[in-house]
Each structure stands twice: as C-alpha cells, then as structure tokens.
Amino acid sequence: MSAPASGGVLASSGVLASGGVHGVELGVVIFFFVLVTVGGFAAARWKRPASMSSLDEWGLGGRGFGTVITWFLLGGDLYTAYTFVAVPAAMFATGAVSGFFAVPYTIVAYPIIFVFLPRLWSVAHRHGYVTPADFVRGRYDSRLLALAIAITGIVATMPYIALQLVGIQAVLDSMGLGGSGGWFIRDLPIIIAFAVLAAYTYSSGLRAPALIAFVKDTLIYIVIVVAIVYIGVKIGFGDMFHSAKAALAKPGPTGAPVGAFVTSKPTYWAYGTLAFGSALALFMYPHSVTGVLSGKSRNTIRRNAAVLPIYSLMLAFLALLGYAALAKHTSVIGQDGKPNTQLAVPHFFDQVFPSWFAGVAFAAIAIGALVPAAIMSIAAANLFTRNVYREFFVRDASPKHEATVSKIVSLVVKFGALLFVLGMDRQNAINFQLLGGVWILQTIVSIVAGLYTRWFHRWALLIGWAAAIVYGTVVAYHQAGATTKHFGSSLAYFPWTHTKLYIAATALVLNVVVSVVLTIVFRLVRLPSGSDATTPDDYYSDSPDPAVAATAEREIAGAEPGVV
Amino acid sequence: MSQSPPTRPSGRPGPLPLGAALTAGVLILIPLVGLAIVPVYSRETPELWGFPFFYWYQFLWVILASLCTFSAYVVVTRARRGSR
16 A cells, blocks of 8 residues: 555656755745744734633634634634645545545535534533533533543544644655654654744634634645646646546555545445544534634624635645646655655655745645644643643632643643654554544534433433444554554444444444433433533523623532522 | 523524524535435546546535535524514
8 A cells, every 4th residue: 555556656756766955945934934933923912812811812812703714713723734645645545535535524514514513602602611521511510521522622632633743744854854863853843843833822822823824824725726727737637537547546465456536336335434424523623613612703603614615625626636646656755765655745746846836835734734733732722621620620720720721731732642643654644633533523422412402311421422432442443554553544344244434433323322222211210410501592692691601600610609 | 500591682593483494404405415425426427627527526516515505604694684
C-alpha cells in the first residue's frame, strides 16, 4: 500500500530527490507565519473584551461572533490538515473509498446540523452552558454521564490535533527540513511552530484562531483556484481521471488492486457509513460545538449551515489533487528516503508551481493546521475545566480561576496530541481523525437524543456509551495496517456478516440498542432518573435568560439552590 | 433543585407550525437520501467534462444540498416571523 503507482516513476521527478532546504518556499512560509503570529497576539484586543479572565471571553470569544466570523471560524475549524493533506493522500494511495467519502461526509453534515444545533445553541445560551457535557449534566442530572461525555471529547480531540501535526510535518519535509540529524533537530521546526501557537492561544483564546482563520481561508482559496485552473489547462480533468484509474488498478503487494476508482459492491456500506458516521460525529467534537456556541444568534447557526458547504466544494477539489499527483507521477519520497503518501499534495505543489507560489500553498497548509489545532485545544481545555476540574475538584472556582485552568490545560492537550503522532502510523493519517470519530460518535445518543427527549435513562446512556467505547476501541485496535499491527484501519466487518463498515457506525448501533433496552428495564424497576434543569421552552429561546443562567451556573457549581 | 418553569413572554419562538416543519424536514431529507444511495451513483458513465459520474454526481450535491438547506432556512425563518 505504501506509495502505490509511484514505483516506476520515482526517478522521473528529480526536483525532490535531492536534499537541501528550499529557500524561497521557506522564506514565504516564515513571512506568513510571522504575520499570523503577530495577528494571534493582537487578537486579544479585538472587539475589546473588558477582561480575558473568564471562559466566556477566553474560550468563546465573548459569544458575540456574527455570521461572517462564525463562517470563517467554523471553516477554519472543520477544514483542517485533514482536508489539505490526509484526504488527498488517501485518494493518492487507495482512491475513492478511503478518500472521497469526505465529500458526501461534508455535504450531509450541514443538513444534519441545521436540524439540531440551533436547539443546542438555545439551551446553551439560556443556561450558560459552555460545553456539550454541561448540557448533559443539566439535562440528565448526572455528573458521571457528563464526565463520560467530557473525557470522550478530550480524548477524541487528541488524535485530531495529532493529524494537524502530521500536516505541518509534511510541509516542513517538503521544504527540505527535518531529513537528517537527531530527533531533536528533526522536530525542532514543528516544536517552535507549536510553542508559538501555544503562546498566543494562551494569551488571546478563541479570538486568535478566529482572526487567523481569515488569513488561512484567503490563502487556501487562492491556492485551490490556481490548482484547479492548472489541472484544467495543463492536465485536463479527463486525462487526470484516466491516469488515476490506471494507477489505482495496478496490483499492490498482495496482488489485489492498490485502490478503488469508484465504489463497488463490497464497499458500498463502507463508503456510506464512513460518510454518514463522520458527518454525525463532526458536530459532537468539542471544537465544533465551541465554534457554534460562539455564534451571536440562533440564526447565525442556520445561515451558516446553508453557506458552509462552499467549503465542501473546496474539499472536493482538494481531494482530486491526490489524483492530479497520480497523473503527474509525483514522488512521495520524504527526506528520510522513505515513501510517505502524506507528501503527495505538498510535493505536487512543489513540482508544478514556481517556488514562491509553492511557498504560499505550504503556508496555507501550515496555517490551516494551526487554526484548528488552536480551537481544538481550547475546546478540550474548556471541557476539562468545566466538567472535570470544577465538577470534581474545585467546586467554587471563580471565572478567573476557570480561565487560568483552561489556559494551562490547552497546553497539556497539545502535548497529548504529540503522543498520538509518535504512537500511530503517520502513513495513514486519515485514520487519526477516523479513530477520534469512533469515540466521539458515541456521545451522540446522550446529546442529540437529549435535545429532543428525556425518555432515555441516564444510567442506560452511560452503560450504552461504555459498551460502545470498549467495543469500538477493541475492534479498532485489532485492525492491522500496511505498516502497523494495530489501529491500521477504521473499517471492520459488521458482526456476523461479510460487510465492512466504519467501526464508529457499528459501535453506535450497539450503543443505541443497549441504551434503549436498559432504559426500558430501568424504567420498569423505577430507578431514579434525576431531575431536568431545562424546560421545553429553552430549546427555542433566542436570548439568554439572566435569572435562569445564574441559577444554572450555581447548580453546575454545586452550590445550594436558592442561595443567592 | 427543580425550578419552576419561567413564563413564556409573548412573541418568544416556540415549536414550528406543522406545515413549515414538514416542508423544512423534507428539504433536509433530500440531500441525505441523494447521497445515501451509494450503489446508484457508483458508476463511471455518463461522464461530464471528463468527470466520471461517481465524481460529478457528488460535486453536484454540494450545490444542491446547499440550496436545500438554504430553502429550509427561508421556510423556518418565514414561519417564525409569521407566528409573531
């Protein structure tokens, strides 16, 4: 599976074979990096908050972002190194099934969020909820269930941040950095980039990535338009598809074709469940919820659901760059002399564009990885602070205390992500995101069902969640990949069938079945189901209610109700 | 621990009227169904501008889904405005 189709043509692109740092490209990337760094620190003064010392300000940008900023923020948030590096790399390596599913995934995600996210926005605004776990805590009156949701969010976010690191690394490698020397020299540029990111996230909170997202998206759109024109004029779409089809049909090491050009009978279910499973998981991620809750009004969310698919068009074209790289016989040999499919897109840019423009493209990818990494670490930190630290350790934490804890945890989370980079197969980086999806999707029953009904029993939800998490993790662990024994694939046979499905989807089925059956049992034996802090009215509200919000704050803090 | 529910001031949005909810629901369902039918669009012909069917069909749905979602937005917003 490693570098399929590039076997006979590696020698033909001598541009990359030689070592040495690409000065012009590096210069352009450093220029943009300095630009966004200055912007990141300056963002603290953007829209002038009275104080950064609360989670609402640091972690949600004051909850005052309008349609345009939310659009950029969510776009910056959702279209990450996953889009720019991992998806085209998967297309390059194995074709449609493991790569192009990202297109239907990012299409169906929006109609889905259109339906339920406005409800979450309303109830969160009414009660001052910062995280999805806050909502679960209020709705089901269960600290344990909220803890489960919070931990899932934090852990699932880490491989996603790790994917961003892989993206930055691909760019650095393409510029000739990181080939030789010990691990420290090799990883120094990425450590510097991450340290700077950590510093301005720490000081500016969510405002930093929101501001930088403008730069990132502008760069990406320029790059993608130029790339599409290039493919249309110089390669031709028909020729590109034909070359890709031929390349994917070549036999791999096992004798079977290396990839699939279109889905076929054995992969229909895989394709569909990858797309729909990922779409449902998308807005369970803490960072997407953070992006949504920072919106100014309920309609901000709905309008965005209608206009965000413009990014999906970009993603679809970016995915095709994997095929363009196949057509141009792009070499994916890294600085270490080994093939690495994550290099397909950066090397393609390096191969076909002048250095300065390749530099712009690299800057776009690198910044495109930094923005979501910042938002993800902020969101994970918010989760920890609200639902672990304050809930279980310091119940009377002041807003300032909370913000401080969140800032520190945002640093810890970034380093947790490093562990995933070291521990998993970087060749198949798209699996980082898919593994996160296996876990995060299991929170959907508590959150989305909870937005509509209180029928489910809190303990049934907790046990259903646990069963699905254990099942999903164990099954994913046993999937061997090309270069790793474990976590090598996100597809596995559905029990008792010969059909492969996205593991997250199978686990979700288990989750729902267990939750429904146990809810019926627990209701029959009249196990206490706790109280509900929300009212039906809260799910339509368009403005926060100060009295209710204050009460909810106190309840979450664990103070006595009724004591002012 | 349970609070008495806050009284609803007049004009605060409640559930959508049934007609609007159904219309919006169908609009939302269309793109989901369009992309769920994987076996139907798993084919290479007819091609469009060099794009095999599998690919241009899904590109097309980016635009169609956006239109459907936007129409649903208009339906929901109108219904809310009308109910006040």
